[in-house]
Amino acid sequence: MSSLFRWSSTKVTLLVLGMTAATLTPIVISAPASSQTPVPSATPAPATPSPTSTVNLSDVSSDYWARPFIQALAENNVISGFPDGTYRPNQPVTRAEFAALIQKAFSNQNRVRQLSAGGFSDVPANYWAAAAIQNAYETGFLAGYPGNVFRPNQEIPRVQGIVALSSGLGLTGGDTSTLTTYYNDASAIPEYAVGSVAAATVSNLVVNYPDVKQLNPQQSLTRAEAAALLYQALVKQGRVQPIASNLPASQYIVAGTPGGTDIVSLAASSSSFTTLTSLLKTAGLADILQQPGPYTVFAPTNDAFAALPAATLQQLEQPENREALVKILRYHVVPGAVTASQLSAGELTTDEGRPVNIQIDSANSQVSVNNARVLQADVKASNGVIHAINQVLIPPDVNISQLNQPPTGNNGTPDVNVGRATRGGRSYIGVGGNIGLSGNDTALSDTNFTVISKLGLTNYLSVRPSVIFGDDTIFLVPVTLDFSPRRAGSVGERTYSISPYIGAGIAIEANADTDIGLLLTGGVDVPLGSRLTLTGGVNAAFVDDTDVGLQLGIGYNFR
Numbered sequence: 001m002s003s004l005f006r007w008s009s010t011k012v013t014l015l016v017l018g019m020t021a022a023t024l025t026p027i028v029i030s031a032p033a034s035s036q037t038p039v040p041s042a043t044p045a046p047a048t049p050s051p052t053s054t055v056n057l058s059d060v061s062s063d064y065w066a067r068p069f070i071q072a073l074a075e076n077n078v079i080s081g082f083p084d085g086t087y088r089p090n091q092p093v094t095r096a097e098f099a100a101l102i103q104k105a106f107s108n109q110n111r112v113r114q115l116s117a118g119g120f121s122d123v124p125a126n127y128w129a130a131a132a133i134q135n136a137y138e139t140g141f142l143a144g145y146p147g148n149v150f151r152p153n154q155e156i157p158r159v160q161g162i163v164a165l166s167s168g169l170g171l172t173g174g175d176t177s178t179l180t181t182y183y184n185d186a187s188a189i190p191e192y193a194v195g196s197v198a199a200a201t202v203s204n205l206v207v208n209y210p211d212v213k214q215l216n217p218q219q220s221l222t223r224a225e226a227a228a229l230l231y232q233a234l235v236k237q238g239r240v241q242p243i244a245s246n247l248p249a250s251q252y253i254v255a256g257t258p259g260g261t262d263i264v265s266l267a268a269s270s271s272s273f274t275t276l277t278s279l280l281k282t283a284g285l286a287d288i289l290q291q292p293g294p295y296t297v298f299a300p301t302n303d304a305f306a307a308l309p310a311a312t313l314q315q316l317e318q319p320e321n322r323e324a325l326v327k328i329l330r331y332h333v334v335p336g337a338v339t340a341s342q343l344s345a346g347e348l349t350t351d352e353g354r355p356v357n358i359q360i361d362s363a364n365s366q367v368s369v370n371n372a373r374v375l376q377a378d379v380k381a382s383n384g385v386i387h388a389i390n391q392v393l394i395p396p397d398v399n400i401s402q403l404n405q406p407p408t409g410n411n412g413t414p415d416v417n418v419g420r421a422t423r424g425g426r427s428y429i430g431v432g433g434n435i436g437l438s439g440n441d442t443a444l445s446d447t448n449f450t451v452i453s454k455l456g457l458t459n460y461l462s463v464r465p466s467v468i469f470g471d472d473t474i475f476l477v478p479v480t481l482d483f484s485p486r487r488a489g490s491v492g493e494r495t496y497s498i499s500p501y502i503g504a505g506i507a508i509e510a511n512a513d514t515d516i517g518l519l520l521t522g523g524v525d526v527p528l529g530s531r532l533t534l535t536g537g538v539n540a541a542f543v544d545d546t547d548v549g550l551q552l553g554i555g556y557n558f559r
Contacts (some may be wrong), residue, residue: 011242027117027510057086064089065210065223065248068247069230069249073105073227074087078104078105079101084336087239089222089227090224091223091225092155092220093161093205093220093221093463094154095156096129096132096391097129098221098226099132100132101226102139103131103132105142105233105234108341111138111139114135114138118148120136121148121149122150122152133150133152135237136164139168140167141164141167141168144166156220157173157220158221158223159190160213162196162217162229163196163197165230166196166203166240173196173198174202176195179201182206182254183208183213185214188217189215190217193217197215204235204255205236205256206229206253207232207252208252208254210252212254234312236271238270238272241376244376244378244379245379246339250369262289262382263295263386264280264290265290266379267280267386271302272304273299273301273312273388275306276300277304279305279325279329282317283322283329284326285326293337293384294336294383295333295335295336295384296335296336297334298333298369298372300372300385300388300390301388304391306497307391309401311423312400316328324400331393331395333352334348337384340374346358354395354396370393374387375388376388416457418455422456422462423459423499424462424482424525425533426527426533426557426558427453427454427456429453429556429559430451430533430554430556431449431451431452432551432552433450434450434551434552435447436547436548437549438546439545440545441547442470442474442507443474444507444539444549445547445548445549448468449468449469450551452551452553452555453555454555461482462480464479464501466551468551474509474510476507477505479499480501481503483499483500486500498525499524501522502517502521504519506518507519519540520540522537523537523538531556532556532557533557534553534554535553536551537551538551539551
């Protein structure tokens with residue numbers, strides 16, 4: 001075995017600076033632009049709509065089938081009308097115009113390929129949509145035709161619009177053999193598009209008017225249909241709430257999501273309610289809310305749960321706090337199906353036996369429950385109705401600041417439970433990549449593929465084994481101190497938090513000599529809902545030389 005702990009003062013200084021920055025510096029999270037954030041538009045050609053100062057589009061009447069989609073996107077500057085105040089909903093959309101819509105709705109989408117330096121031969125550099133076309137191509141939404149042409153002025157068929165969104169969002173799944181159960185004209189879907197249409201269907205992206213079972217794949221996409229498709233794509237990303245089921249527009253959405261339509265199944269199918277769904281299962285209430293009922297559920301979104309004091313969720317998931325969790329969840333359930341129009345100001349008794357206070361603001365058409373605001377009303381299920389709210393309701397007899405802490409052993413030391421959640425988040429296993437920052441001794445100093453993991457030991461400690469593959473494969477086994485989540489900011493209606501960690505352990509270089517050295521590590525975990533965790537950190541291994549690498553990955557939560 002070679003020198004075990006060989007380093008220089010310069011490398012130690014660089015290491016400390018890198019570790020401090022990785023652990024304590026706030027992270028800027030890149031995510032798709034929220035529909036709540038205005039997105040600058042490209043300079044349009046004369047025939048292309050330019051933003052107006054109002055969303056009162058004169059030719060989109062209150063009873064127009066696509067008004068909910070158009071109105072919501074126009075209010076958030078994703079789509080716009082013409083200078084004369086019209087929207088022209090039945091006007092066909094060209095491929096260039098669709099590219100511009102994609103750029104507005106998904107302006108920060110990750111790029112998956114690069115357009116050649118010359119670009120498309122039929123898209124001049126000064127063409128009004130040149131930048132939007134390049135963006136739509138490089139983010140995987142749209143492709144060109146043989147001969148390096150894009151055909152920007154060609155009206156885009158409906159099937160191309162569906163395929164573009166399915167491809168750009170990376171949708172998968174869907175049984176192509178079942179398309180005939182959704183569409184009477186499934187045989188008209190081009191062969192290249194069958195898989196993408198199936199994936200879009202099970203993701204509830206497809207909207208068909210006036211006949212929900214008539215896809216009309218080769219018909220030109222209209223501006224109204226484009227708005228509906230874009231809105232459903234944003235729903236799939238969890239950036240906007242689904243159209244209320246009591247609106248006529250909802251009947252034209254192809255309901256391709258497999259499974260039931262009960263309250264729990266609907267919540268589980270939405271990326272806005274993953275935390276609620278997980279807690280219902282933890283509390284043993286999921287089976288109850290799948291019974292005939294009916295029930296009314298005031299459902300907190302993921303952001304509502306994320307706004308609770310740090311570590312509250314982890315404490316509620318502990319067996320010793322199950323009674324408090326059940327009380328909290330039952331406090332959100334009201335017997336019977338009560339729609340927004342049936343709610344009246346005053347007290348409403350919950351399934352917990354304690355009332356909530358309903359406030360009605362008729363002037364602003366706003367309903368509140370205690371201090372929580374209803375974000376989306378009347379999401380109808382087969383056994384009741386869901387009203388999405390922006391805060392978690394806490395019963396008066398539950399004090400979340402006094403929830404039981406994880407149990408300790410008889411000698412006062414914390415009990416070790418391998419694979420448990422820590423105050424920083426859940427345990428996970430995943431994959432990622434390593435970017436070498438300095439050194440030239442092991443795979444840590446190069447760009448290589450890595451397998452990562454986090455195994456919680458106590459509420460504060462984790463072990464994070466990982467392996468970085470390369471010419472000199474290295475195993476990293478640090479024990480880390482996990483810190484409580486810290487709010488990092490919001491993207492649209494979703495709030496992100498970061499959980500820093502710092503620790504030390506051993507680095508094992510898997511070569512003929514099997515060298516072992518000291519390992520120092522620090523970084524952050526970023527929970528992405530109940531199933532996935534994004535992670536990044538700096539590792540420094542002191543084997544023969546000092547190697548430093550930046551490790552980035554994504555893990556699947558298993559506890």
